[in-house]
Amino acid sequence: MSLLDALLRQGALRPVDHALAQSLRRLGREVDDADDRVLVAAALASSAIAQGHAGLDLSRPQVACDANVEWPDATQWREALAASRWVASPSRDDASVQAPLVLEGDLLYLRRYREYERRLASHLRRIASAQPAEGDVSALAPLFAALFPGARESDRQARAAALALLRSLLLVTGGPGTGKTTTIARVLLLLIAQSALEGRPAPRIALAAPTGRAAERMAESLRAAIARLRDVPGVDAAWCDALPTSASTLHRLLGTIPDSPRFRHDADHPLPFDAIVVDEASMVDLPLMCKLVEAVPDGARLILLGDRDQLPSVEAGDVLAAITDAAGEGDALPAQVARALSPLLGEVPQREDDGVLAGHRVQLQRGYRQAQSLQLAPLADALRTGDAAHAITLLREGLAGVRFHEDVSDPLAGASRDALLAPWRAAMALHDPAEALRQAQTLRLLTALREGPQGAAALNQRIEDALAGVQRDPYFHGRLLLVTENSYRHGLFNGDIGVVQRDATGVPVAWFAGPDGVRGFHPASLPAHTGAFAMTVHKAQGSEFDTVWLLLPKQDARTLSRELLYTGVTRARRELHVCASDVVLQAALARHAQRVSGLAGRLRD
Numbered sequence: 001m002s003l004l005d006a007l008l009r010q011g012a013l014r015p016v017d018h019a020l021a022q023s024l025r026r027l028g029r030e031v032d033d034a035d036d037r038v039l040v041a042a043a044l045a046s047s048a049i050a051q052g053h054a055g056l057d058l059s060r061p062q063v064a065c066d067a068n069v070e071w072p073d074a075t076q077w078r079e080a081l082a083a084s085r086w087v088a089s090p091s092r093d094d095a096s097v098q099a100p101l102v103l104e105g106d107l108l109y110l111r112r113y114r115e116y117e118r119r120l121a122s123h124l125r126r127i128a129s130a131q132p133a134e135g136d137v138s139a140l141a142p143l144f145a146a147l148f149p150g151a152r153e154s155d156r157q158a159r160a161a162a163l164a165l166l167r168s169l170l171l172v173t174g175g176p177g178t179g180k181t182t183t184i185a186r187v188l189l190l191l192i193a194q195s196a197l198e199g200r201p202a203p204r205i206a207l208a209a210p211t212g213r214a215a216e217r218m219a220e221s222l223r224a225a226i227a228r229l230r231d232v233p234g235v236d237a238a239w240c241d242a243l244p245t246s247a248s249t250l251h252r253l254l255g256t257i258p259d260s261p262r263f264r265h266d267a268d269h270p271l272p273f274d275a276i277v278v279d280e281a282s283m284v285d286l287p288l289m290c291k292l293v294e295a296v297p298d299g300a301r302l303i304l305l306g307d308r309d310q311l312p313s314v315e316a317g318d319v320l321a322a323i324t325d326a327a328g329e330g331d332a333l334p335a336q337v338a339r340a341l342s343p344l345l346g347e348v349p350q351r352e353d354d355g356v357l358a359g360h361r362v363q364l365q366r367g368y369r370q371a372q373s374l375q376l377a378p379l380a381d382a383l384r385t386g387d388a389a390h391a392i393t394l395l396r397e398g399l400a401g402v403r404f405h406e407d408v409s410d411p412l413a414g415a416s417r418d419a420l421l422a423p424w425r426a427a428m429a430l431h432d433p434a435e436a437l438r439q440a441q442t443l444r445l446l447t448a449l450r451e452g453p454q455g456a457a458a459l460n461q462r463i464e465d466a467l468a469g470v471q472r473d474p475y476f477h478g479r480l481l482l483v484t485e486n487s488y489r490h491g492l493f494n495g496d497i498g499v500v501q502r503d504a505t506g507v508p509v510a511w512f513a514g515p516d517g518v519r520g521f522h523p524a525s526l527p528a529h530t531g532a533f534a535m536t537v538h539k540a541q542g543s544e545f546d547t548v549w550l551l552l553p554k555q556d557a558r559t560l561s562r563e564l565l566y567t568g569v570t571r572a573r574r575e576l577h578v579c580a581s582d583v584v585l586q587a588a589l590a591r592h593a594q595r596v597s598g599l600a601g602r603l604r605d
Ligand SMILES: Nc1ncnc2c1ncn2[C@@H]1O[C@H](COP(=O)(O)OP(=O)(O)OP(=O)(O)O)[C@@H](O)[C@H]1O
Pocket: 157, 174, 175, 176, 177, 178, 179, 180, 181, 182, 183, 221, 368, 369
C-alpha cells in the first residue's frame, strides 16, 4: 500500500488534502512525475496549515501528523521534492515562485503560506529598520521621570517606553497584569507630549486587537490607565484628552471587503495612522499579521503587545513567538540604543547588535494585578515552564483562591454542581441587559476539548438543561451565547459573548456589548453562535472571568499542552478551580503547542 493510501486509511488526511495529492498525481502521470513521496508531502503541507503550522517539516512529519506509518528518510524525501516539477527551491527572498509547493531547507510550504511568511518578514524588517523622525529624547526626561520613577533601577516598563520613542517596531511581551496596557498608555502620552513640545500635530493613533472582546478589554484597561495618568504631576490634561479611548478589531481597522480575503488597507493604501498598537498579538495568525504589517505606512510605529506563553493562534501562525525568538530576551540593548536612551534610563546593560530585531523587544516580568484573594503567579509559572511536579504540589498544598478537584471529571455532578450554576441562575434573575452581561462574565467553565462528554458542546447542553429544563425554549431568558464567526453587517465577531433577555412581551432579544453601550438583536438574525456557559480555552483567549473552572479530559489528548493550561488558568481574576488527574496534568505539561514555522529564521538572517 502506498504511504498516501496508508495515511488516508488511518484518517490522517482531510478530503481536501487528499484531493490536492490526487490532482498532482493525475497531472504527474501526464508528465511522468508522480512520486508518492511528493504527493504525500503535498497532502501533509496542506493538512499542516489546518493544524496551525506554516508548512511541513520533513525532519519531523509526526508534529503535523501522528499516523502510525514509516516516514521517508528526510534527506531522500528532500531530494525527491527538489527534483519534482511541482516544487520550487528558491532563495529566501525570491518573490517570483510559480510552483504550487516551495521547499526551503527542511520546510515544505504551500506557495501561498511561504509568500505570507516572506512578505511578513520583509515588512517587519522595513518597519524595524526605519528610524522615527524625532531623534532627541532629552526634552522628555522630566516627564519620563515623573511617569517612571524607577526608570534608573532597571524598570522594564520604563525600558519599553523609552525604546518605543526610538524604535518604529516594538514588542512588549509579558503575562497577565504585568502592565502592558499601563505602559502603552504612558508611551502614547510621551509621543503626544513630544509632538506638543516640538509644535507638531498630535500623532494619529490606532488601537486594535484580534477579537471584539479583546479590543473591548484593551480599551477598558486603557481608559483606566488614562484616569490614573491625570494625577501624575507634570502631565498636561490636554495630552490625556488626546489619548485614544476605544479600540477596534484588526479586521475593522484594516477594512474588510465583502467576499474577499483582501482588505481596503494594504501596501498601496496604507493605514492613515502614525502609531498602531495591537494587543493580544499571540492570537494573530500568519495571513492576518502579514496583511497588517503590509498596511503599516512608512515612518509609522507598530507596537505589538502579547503573552508569548499563551496558546498560539488557531489558524497558521505562532507569529508572536517567532518574532520574539528572533528579537531575543531584550534584557540588554545594542550599544548605540543604550547610549541614546541614557538621558531617560541611565546605565543599561549592552549587547552586540546582532540582527534586525535586536533591541526591539521588552519582556515585562513583574505582575501587578494579583488580587489578594488569588495566588495565581506561582502556579502560572510552573505551568508555563512545564514543571509538572511543582504544579501538582502547589495544587495539592493549596494556594489562595485556587481549588484542586483532583480526579473530578464531571464538575456538574456532586458537590460542585450548585456552586457552578449559582452565578448563571443569578444572571437569569436580572432584567437589565448590561447588568446581565456583566454577571455573565463572572464565571466560565473552560474545557480543553470541543466534542465528547467533557467537551464544551456537551457541557453547555447539560448546563442549559439544568438551568432551563430539557423542554426549554432555545433562547431562554439568561442564556449565554458565543458568536463563532465574524459578521461585519452586525458588528459581531468570533468570540463575542451575548446574553438573551425576554422583553416585557416575552420576545427574546440577544444583547451584546458595543462601543456605545449594549446592542440587541433578534436571535434568528444572529450570525453563527453556540451556548457559552462552557467554552474551550481557545475561545476564551483574550477574555477574563472572576471565577474559572478548568476541566481537563480524563485521558491525555493531543490538544493538551502547557500553553493550553497556562492560558486557561490565567483567565481567572479571583478564583480558580482545576478539575484534573495528576497523570493528565503531567502528560499535558510534557507537551508544547509547537508550531512549524520558518519566520524566526527569516528574521534572524
Ligand atoms: N508600575 C506599576 N505600578 C503599580 N501598579 C501597576 C504598574 N503597572 C501596572 N499596574 C497595575 O496592574 C494592573 C494591570 O495592569 P495592565 O492592565 O496594564 O496589565 P496588562 O499586562 O495589560 O494585563 P493584561 O495582559 O491582562 O491585559 C492595573 O491595575 C495597573 O494599574
